[in-house]
Amino acid sequence: MSLEICKMMEKGALYHKRLMTKILERFGLTYAQFVVIKAIYETPGITAKEILSSQDTDKATLSGILSRLEKNALIERRNDPKDKRLVHIYLSDASKRICEEVTKIETNCQTDLLKGIRTSKTKHFIDGFKQVLKNQEKLLKQTHEKENS
Amino acid sequence: MSLEICKMMEKGALYHKRLMTKILERFGLTYAQFVVIKAIYETPGITAKEILSSQDTDKATLSGILSRLEKNALIERRNDPKDKRLVHIYLSDASKRICEEVTKIETNCQTDLLKGIRTSKTKHFIDGFKQVLKNQEKLLKQTHEKENS
DNA sequence: CTCCTTTAGGTTGTATGCAAACATTATAGC
């Protein structure tokens, strides 16, 4: 039964990624790139570290994504004059527009996801999901501790 | 709200992958490799095409995974004498044992996922999830059709 | 049998995802 749950989550994540990939195709963006752009859109001048803490990715991956975005003139990296380790990231006007447009499409699409589920049951679904995530986090932590002992 | 759902599914899939990666570490296997091995375990002599239809991956990806598994002597590829296009895949004894052991661990871990959710609500959760997946499939199909028109 | 299409797999190129090693810059302790 719970094995089913993992498969369902994998499937759901995969479907979402595929849908967004298809939507982003004509903008020449990948899903991972769009997710990063959204973060920069919300916090102009954000640093790489801040993007990492707001999402669940890796700094190496992010570095590559940012390089590709910069190569395509979708973002700009500016060094912090005070702390030279920091790099502040800004969107170009073009990517701001793209971000707004795609976000609109994404929101429309995702409103459909709960169709066919009675409103009274939606809360149970969401709450159940949150509990599963909590259980997963606990399991991950335990496995991690076991390894270090 | 539905945006939250997609993020939750992505998170859940990610956590599961990380947990399995950690478990599989000492067996020298990746999660993707283990998933393929499970499919071969269930159907010895399975073909690549059959693995693809039972899972949601790509033949290019699968081809690479199989090559790496074969290089490590975990599987064996045998050509079909009648239809020379077909390649039947078999597990080595070593990978059979690994598959059984890891499956046991996986099952134990995953039983914990529904902890803290009242049994009466579990069904709502599962049913809601199934409906979300259905809605996703419909959306994907629509987007695909729109593209081809 | 011959040509055309389909099918099963493999190969190549680009973009992650992630661990591990590096390079720079700050900062704490002395």
Place this chain on the structure above:
DNA sequence: GCTATAATGTTTGCATACAACCTAAAGGAG
């Protein structure tokens, strides 16, 4: 001021994920 250490990013290597292209073999139409 100096050194050890921590923090921030980038680079490198390996394993997917996936689109696009290629190969060989099987099947069907004529």
